[in-house]
Amino acid sequence: MKMSGAEMLLESLKREKVTHIFGYPGGVVLPVFDALYKDPSLQVILTRHEQGAVHAAEGYARSSNTVGVVLVTSGPGATNTLTGIADANMDSIPLVIITGQVPTKMIGNDAFQEADIIGMSRSCTKHNFLVRKITDLPRIIKEAFYIARSGRPGPVLIDFPKDIILEKADFVYPETVSIRSYNPTIQGNRWQIRKAAQTILKSRKPVLYAGGGIISSEAHKELLDLVTLTNIPTTLTLMGLGALPGNHPRFLGMLGMHGTYAANMAIHDADVLIAVGVRFDDRVTGKIAEFSPHSKVIHIDIDPTSIRKNFHVDVPIVGDARVILKDLIEELREISGGEDAFRHYQPWIEQISEWEKEHPLCYTFDKEVIKPQHVIEKIYQFTQGDCIISTDVGQHQMWTAQFFKFIKPNTWLTSGGLGTMGYGFPAAIGAQKAHPGKRVIAITGEGSFMMNIQEMATVVSLDLPVKIVILNNQYLGMVRQWQEFFYGSRYSSSFIGQSPDFVKLAEAFGMIGMRATRPEQVEDVILDGFSRRGPVLMEFQVDPEENVFPMVPAGGSNIEMIFESPGEKDDPKKRDSILTA
Amino acid sequence: MNPEIRVSDTRKHFIQIIVENRFGVLSRVAGLFSGRGFNIDSLSVAPGLDPSVSQMTIETQGDDHVVEQIIKQLNKLIDVIKVVNLSEFSFLTRETLLIRVNTNTRPGDREEAFRIVEIFRARIIDSSPATYTIEVTGDEDKIEAMLNFLKPLGIKEIIRTGKVAVAREDQKIGPKSAARLSDGDVNYHR
Numbered sequence A: 001m002k003m004s005g006a007e008m009l010l011e012s013l014k015r016e017k018v019t020h021i022f023g024y025p026g027g028v029v030l031p032v033f034d035a036l037y038k039d040p041s042l043q044v045i046l047t048r049h050e051q052g053a054v055h056a057a058e059g060y061a062r063s064s065n066t067v068g069v070v071l072v073t074s075g076p077g078a079t080n081t082l083t084g085i086a087d088a089n090m091d092s093i094p095l096v097i098i099t100g101q102v103p104t105k106m107i108g109n110d111a112f113q114e115a116d117i118i119g120m121s122r123s124c125t126k127h128n129f130l131v132r133k134i135t136d137l138p139r140i141i142k143e144a145f146y147i148a149r150s151g152r153p154g155p156v157l158i159d160f161p162k163d164i165i166l167e168k169a170d171f172v173y174p175e176t177v178s179i180r181s182y183n184p185t186i187q188g189n190r191w192q193i194r195k196a197a198q199t200i201l202k203s204r205k206p207v208l209y210a211g212g213g214i215i216s217s218e219a220h221k222e223l224l225d226l227v228t229l230t231n232i233p234t235t236l237t238l239m240g241l242g243a244l245p246g247n248h249p250r251f252l253g254m255l256g257m258h259g260t261y262a263a264n265m266a267i268h269d270a271d272v273l274i275a276v277g278v279r280f281d282d283r284v285t286g287k288i289a290e291f292s293p294h295s296k297v298i299h300i301d302i303d304p305t306s307i308r309k310n311f312h313v314d315v316p317i318v319g320d321a322r323v324i325l326k327d328l329i330e331e332l333r334e335i336s337g338g339e340d341a342f343r344h345y346q347p348w349i350e351q352i353s354e355w356e357k358e359h360p361l362c363y364t365f366d367k368e369v370i371k372p373q374h375v376i377e378k379i380y381q382f383t384q385g386d387c388i389i390s391t392d393v394g395q396h397q398m399w400t401a402q403f404f405k406f407i408k409p410n411t412w413l414t415s416g417g418l419g420t421m422g423y424g425f426p427a428a429i430g431a432q433k434a435h436p437g438k439r440v441i442a443i444t445g446e447g448s449f450m451m452n453i454q455e456m457a458t459v460v461s462l463d464l465p466v467k468i469v470i471l472n473n474q475y476l477g478m479v480r481q482w483q484e485f486f487y488g489s490r491y492s493s494s495f496i497g498q499s500p501d502f503v504k505l506a507e508a509f510g511m512i513g514m515r516a517t518r519p520e521q522v523e524d525v526i527l528d529g530f531s532r533r534g535p536v537l538m539e540f541q542v543d544p545e546e547n548v549f550p551m552v553p554a555g556g557s558n559i560e561m562i563f564e565s566p567g568e569k570d571d572p573k574k575r576d577s578i579l580t581a
Numbered sequence B: 001m002n003p004e005i006r007v008s009d010t011r012k013h014f015i016q017i018i019v020e021n022r023f024g025v026l027s028r029v030a031g032l033f034s035g036r037g038f039n040i041d042s043l044s045v046a047p048g049l050d051p052s053v054s055q056m057t058i059e060t061q062g063d064d065h066v067v068e069q070i071i072k073q074l075n076k077l078i079d080v081i082k083v084v085n086l087s088e089f090s091f092l093t094r095e096t097l098l099i100r101v102n103t104n105t106r107p108g109d110r111e112e113a114f115r116i117v118e119i120f121r122a123r124i125i126d127s128s129p130a131t132y133t134i135e136v137t138g139d140e141d142k143i144e145a146m147l148n149f150l151k152p153l154g155i156k157e158i159i160r161t162g163k164v165a166v167a168r169e170d171q172k173i174g175p176k177s178a179a180r181l182s183d184g185d186v187n188y189h190r
Ligand SMILES: Cc1ncc(C[n+]2csc(CCOP(=O)(O)OP(=O)(O)O)c2C)c(N)n1
Pocket: A392, A393, A394, A395, A396, A397, A419, A420, A421, A422, A444, A445, A446, A447, A448, A449, A471, A473, A475, A476, A477, A478, A479
């Protein structure tokens, strides 16, 4: 039976088990939307901006470990997706983005709504395809999904010209996929794994440093097994939160620029560093010459380019984190003879708990003004971690990473590599679509929220019960913090001041809005807001001048952590920090 | 125990790449070099023996660490089938030049040009009353030497193909040249 390109696309998506498409229509993709209209098995989530569609697909993908699918029109529709695609590329989120394109014969003619999206997206996709023949389409879609989800996951873009969308041909979907030039390594090298096991066993001060790769490869169970067997203290990157339960006794918290004192000290003093699914990002390492200077480094990653890109490695192992951790545990069991062989880490663990006591994460509670960290703690207490949290980018993101304990993988959605303001709210929409019964919370700042605020219309029209928490500090807070520390408190363009009335705005969009202006209202607003059925916006007017601590100045060594604002040393009121669990 | 990447000397490298003979592949490779700040000193591309692939020779520079990254990043491109760092082997390079020289500036120039062509086993492929157009193929030393001889005559124009390179026959080239750099961590199955 002959099918049009549009029909073939939908049929292929179904073969790839796609059920949801995040998208926005326009000229050249009208035939595809028309085919979707007639096909109830594929649900279209109409966002209010193409960037929102991509972030929503990211949230969908990350929260469910599936491929997120985006469909947009040519020209501006396509260019609007670029920030989201770059974000997914940095954070290894599997996406397939289908962009309409002007008819093949008009490509290159500056046709109406033409953009060279293949050229533009080349450096921010894992791969991209221009469909040039209708008969290539099924193979291209099959390959796109395979490339997006295998190896180190990432976004793949398919540019789909109008004439091919309309053309008819026989549909044959390939059963299997094989790309001679693409064969990601899964199994780790046996000898290297043995070497790693021996190195670990001989160490006295080992630290596990794990990241987003654990989430992508679903290696959380193996990570927990490894920690249970060896008792090795473990720190997680921003992207890795949830890979080990946040309340696990061996969990040191996040490391890096806003990492915990204990995590950064442990990394610095370690004699063996076991890095799994991480890429030694500069926000993690600080001054690289002083990062973990005494350790032998074992690095496990599926992407060979991540290994020795910017940091020396003694035992590199390329492959899938889950498969390798399994083998490593087996090897460790064999050569160690059981848990007793790891008892000699005890003094190290005691040293680390000293550090934990020395500088725990803390903030000064205030009776007059809401502290943002307090709001995060209350949300944790209320949910007990049983929810999906997304954030935008800035101070609120770091406070959430620090003060919320992520218990399970895939429950934490944040823009790590690109640091994209505007990511959080649409990502929550995608996560809610993937998990209709789950509580999904977008924690955002008044600056970031404005970058994709139009998506309020999406949640209202779809009646998605996403809960929005705005920590309104009237500033582009993270920018203000840097200006306070490094630019003599000259708050150039970081003061937002008067935001719109978010409560009224919520109501205007058709959702419930609530506000807390005083500390005693925080709990009530959380209780009330979270118990409502539909979408709710909760604005917390928080201390405008609160800072994120600890903080490693950019380019500084990770052990040069700052715990107070400039000039705060002499202020006795501010020095009585309360300790929090 | 040294956390930073050890820095070695910057050297010239010849990298041979086999890619799918497809639309846009050259820009993927070129874009990788520009986007990541790697050098390209010369680049040549042509279809391979098997018409479904293209062969590229890239002349680049960098220390061992940079070259390791170049090779890994090239391998990461989906359309790249095989990458070989020829500089790890014994290999030959050749480049072809088309050179237009003045032959009538001083008396005897035309004979001098002819003699140089003979010495370097080059060929005159076109001639006008005032110029010769010379074709020469050779390795870097030969080309350099010939250009030095021709310079006094006055070179009007040079067109170069860029270098191509091939490993010597007795050299075993596996697909895993990056593996050598990374003691066994890389297993490309290519
Ligand atoms: C799209 C984009 N533009 C600019 C920045 C730089 N930036 C990083 S954090 C930040 C401030 C964010 O403000 P807000 O959302 O209010 O969060 P806060 O830091 O106040 O919690 C800015 C401007 C960015 N990360 N992304």
